Amino acid sequence: MAYVTKATTSGGRNGRAVLENGGLALAMALPKDLGGSGEGHNPEQLFALGWSSCFGQAILVLAKKHGLDGQAAKVTCEVKLNTEGGFSLAAELKVSIPGADKAKVQALIEEAHTVCPYSKATKGNIPVTLTAV
Structure with missing residues (x-):
């Protein structure tokens, strides 16, 4: 460990x-x-802070492979607490890299989602949207 x-x-x-x-x-x-x-x-705020930071690290690790500047990346994690039909979460991860091709950024996001521990922990448990902005 x-x-x-x-x-x-x-x-x-x-x-x-x-x-x-x-x-x-x-x-x-x-x-x-x-x-x-x-x-x-609240817990949702703390979860969003942790996930955006963790996902940002995954972006940094993988950016060069995608020909992108990971240091310029900004990661926003939006966490929603749904209350209809019981409590549940949903999330959206938005990544921007100024001047970068959105298709390249989207490919980077998709790969980062496979290595980020928060993404792994939520896989199949909550709906997650991945967006290049």
């Missing part, structure tokens, strides 16, 4: 989340859209 981290949350969506090493502690709050105060963070 290369790396392990731990986080503990008390109070659920209206509680406090803390990393084991104390390096990050966040107030959690149900989003206003769901009737909460919105005065904190």
